[in-house]
Each structure stands twice: as C-alpha cells, then as structure tokens.
Amino acid sequence: MNSPTPATSARRIGVLLVNLGTPDSPQTGDVRRYLNEFLTDVRVIDNLPAVVHYPLFQGIVVPLRAPKSAKIYQQLWTERGSPLLFHGLDLQQKVQAALGPEYVVAFGMRYQNPSIAKALEELREAAVDRIIVLPLFPQYAAASTGSVQEKVMQIVSKWWIVPSISFISAFSDDPGFIATIVALGQREMARHQYDHVVFSYHGIPERHITKGSYHNYCQFGSCCDTLNEKNRYCYRAQCFDTSRRVAAGLGLSPDQYTVSFQSRLGRDPWLKPYTDILLKDFPAKGIKNVLAFSPAFVADCLETTIEVGEEFKEMFEEAGGEHWQLVPSLNSEPQWVEAVAAMIRRN
Numbered sequence: 048m049n050s051p052t053p054a055t056s057a058r059r060i061g062v063l064l065v066n067l068g069t070p071d072s073p074q075t076g077d078v079r080r081y082l083n084e085f086l087t088d089v090r091v092i093d094n095l096p097a098v099v100h101y102p103l104f105q106g107i108v109v110p111l112r113a114p115k116s117a118k119i120y121q122q123l124w125t126e127r128g129s130p131l132l133f134h135g136l137d138l139q140q141k142v143q144a145a146l147g148p149e150y151v152v153a154f155g156m157r158y159q160n161p162s163i164a165k166a167l168e169e170l171r172e173a174a175v176d177r178i179i180v181l182p183l184f185p186q187y188a189a190a191s192t193g194s195v196q197e198k199v200m201q202i203v204s205k206w207w208i209v210p211s212i213s214f215i216s217a218f219s220d221d222p223g224f225i226a227t228i229v230a231l232g233q234r235e236m237a238r239h240q241y242d243h244v245v246f247s248y249h250g251i252p253e254r255h256i257t258k259g260s261y262h263n264y265c266q267f268g269s270c271c272d273t274l275n276e277k278n279r280y281c282y283r284a285q286c287f288d289t290s291r292r293v294a295a296g297l298g299l300s301p302d303q304y305t306v307s308f309q310s311r312l313g314r315d316p317w318l319k320p321y322t323d324i325l326l327k328d329f330p331a332k333g334i335k336n337v338l339a340f341s342p343a344f345v346a347d348c349l350e351t352t353i354e355v356g357e358e359f360k361e362m363f364e365e366a367g368g369e370h371w372q373l374v375p376s377l378n379s380e381p382q383w384v385e386a387v388a389a390m391i392r393r394n
C-alpha cells in the first residue's frame with residue numbers, strides 16, 4: 048500500500064487572521080460599498096431600529112460621507128493598494144512561514160475583500176482539523192472583535208461538519224505584542240528628543256462599554272486603572288493596560304504619557320479624552336515634541352497614517368507644536384510575526 052503524503056496524512060490546524068476591511072479601490076463607488084457594509088453592521092451602529100438605520104445610512108449618511116472619505120483614501124493609497132490589506136497579506140505569508148506546514152494560515156476582512164467567507168472556505172478545502180481565529184484587534188470591542196466573531200460563527204454554523212473552533216479575543220497584554228511596540232518606539236526615540244508620548248486609540252461610543260460591563264462595573268473613572276476579572280473585556284481598561292505596559296517598557300513615568308481616543312463619529316459621547324482636542328493644549332503647556340503611538344491598530348491604515356500621522360500633526364503644529372511623530376504600526380515586522388506565531392502555538 049502506498050504511504051499517504053504528509054500533506055494529507057497530517058492533521059493540520061487552520062488559522063484565520065482577520066482585520067476590519069478597506070475599500071477595493073479609493074474611488075467613491077467602492078468606498079460607498081465599503082461604508083454601506085461597515086455602517087449597517089448592528090454591532091457598529093447599535094442604537095437605531097432597523098427601519099431607521101438602513102434607510103438613514105444607505106440613503107443619507109453613506110452617500111454624503113463616501114466622496115469625502117474617497118478623497119482621504121486617495122491620499123492613503125499606494126502602488127500596492129490599501130496598507131491595511133497589503134500588510135495583512137504580508138503578515139499571513141510570514142506567519143505561515145513561521146508556523147510551517149502543520150498549519151494553514153488564511154487572511155480575511157470583516158468588510159469587503161478578501162471576505163471572511165472566502166478565507167474560511169480555503170481552510171475548509173484544506174480539510175483542517177480545527178480553526179484558531181485571531182481578530183487583529185489587540186483590545187476587545189464588540190464593534191470590531193465581536194463583529195468578526197459573529198460573522199465567523201454565522202458562516203461556520205452553516206457547514207455540514209462544524210470543526211472545533213477557538214477565538215483569541217484580545218491580546219492587549221501579550222508580551223510579544225508589547226515588546227514589538229516598545230522596540231518600534233525606542234527606534235523613534237533614538238532619533239529625536241521627545242517631551243511627551245501620546246497613546247491614541249480608536250474611540251468607541253461610551254454606550255458600547257456600558258452595554259458590555261458586568262454589573263455596571265465601568266464608570267469611566269479609575270475603575271479601568273487595573274485590568275481585572277471584572278473588566279477583562281472592557282476596551283477602555285485594555286487600552287490603559289496596553290499603554291501602561293508599553294510605557295513601562297520605554298521607562299516612562301505616568302506624567303510622561305497620555306492615553307486618548309480618536310475617530311469619533313456622530314453626536315453621542317465617545318471615550319474621552321479626544322486626541323484632537325487634547326493635542327491643541329500641549330504647546331501652551333510646554334509640550335512641543337510629541338511621539339504618538341496608535342496601539343489599537345496592528346497595521347497602518349487611514350486612522351494611523353492619515354489621521355494621526357498627518358491631520359493631528361498639522362493641528363499640533365498650528366497650535367504651536369514643533370515636532371509630531373507617529374510610530375509606525377507593527378505591520379509585518381519580524382518580531383511581530385514571531386509574536387503572532389507564538390500566540391497561535393500557545394492556543
């Protein structure tokens with residue numbers, strides 16, 4: 048009898064890396080399709096009845112926003128396309144190489160392409176024994192991680208054979224994740240003298256925290272100063288935790304850094320302080336050289352390169368600041384690839 052080839056005999060583990068998603072091109076039509084899918088997700092816009100939500104967003108909000116967003120995407124676009132996509136594909140390829148042939152690594156996006164459905168289909172075709180899903184969001188939010196988890200479960204629940212499946216729901220305190228950010232920060236700090244460090248996270252509505260808070264534990268105060276069993280999945284507490292760990296790695300004292308939140312949408316209260324308001328007060332306080340980290344994102348994207356790297360820099364300089372520098376995201380840095388592979392192996 049012929050012995051089976053290793054590829055068919057070995058039990059292989061499927062790995063699904065997922066990021067948020069980006070338009071297929073920076074043209075208004077593709078940006079509109081992307082925003083329509085994104086902003087009609089009830090985990091993102093969670094406070095409107097369906098009869099209002101869909102007509103309002105598909106008929107008014109998205110058509111008005113798409114041409115403006117498209118202009119910003121045109122600034123972001125590169126020869127390789129959207130950074131969120133090509134960094135994700137680079138990461139997939141390098142993590143596959145690091146893990147070896149016992150694993151099959153796929154990459155998908157929650158919105159638009161490559162879809163989660165397509166990525167899961169690749170794993171099904173490879174007849175993997177079980178699937179480990181890693182949403183590429185260090186801090187858990189129902190609007191990002193939760194939405195990816197819901198989508199994966201929706202798709203896999205329809206399969207005739209449902210494999211064992213596990214989710215890495217957050218990695219805000221993962222030592223390899225923290226060490227890579229620290230190394231990237233040290234690289235920038237060796238090039239310039241900074242007065243202050245800002246950790247600017249993607250914001251979410253305060254309501255999103257309250258809805259997921261066990262026994263109303265989170266009150267937007269000192270409750271988030273430690274990460275404990277009551278706030279393990281509180282986005283705000285995780286953002287503070289990541290910041291504390293990176294600050295410790297960089298040797299910063301609490302007065303040398305600030306945690307803030309960006310990218311708010313709509314009129315409801317979002318997590319505070321807002322980065323764009325905070326940074327305008329820095330120069331008057333004598334803070335003229337700022338190093339900015341964006342630790343909610345593992346890959347560069349519109350929110351890092353354009354919002355933090357360009358828009359905030361411009362605002363800071365207009366307010367009298369001298370030097371504003373964004374620390375690049377982890378992208379597919381070798382140390383980050385190793386950290387992802389280690390998280391998968393441990394799972």
Ligand SMILES: C=CC1=C(C)c2cc3[nH]c(cc4nc(cc5[nH]c(cc1n2)c(C)c5CCC(=O)O)C(CCC(=O)O)=C4C)c(C)c3C=C
Binds near residue numbers: 067068116129131349
């Ligand atoms: C860190 C994870 C993210 C959370 C949490 C999140 C929540 C959230 N976002 C919006 C609205 C928008 N976000 C947009 C872009 C965007 N958001 C994330 C990540 C999280 N969002 C990423 C990685 C990106 C960049 C994608 C890219 O293509 O580079 C946008 C689109 C851009 C624009 O038109 O401004 C919107 C809109 C809400 C409402 C929300 C929580 C409720």
Ligand SMILES: [Fe+2]
Binds near residue numbers: 249
């Ligand atoms: Fe967002």
Ligand SMILES: [Fe+2]
Binds near residue numbers: 267271
């Ligand atoms: Fe809290």
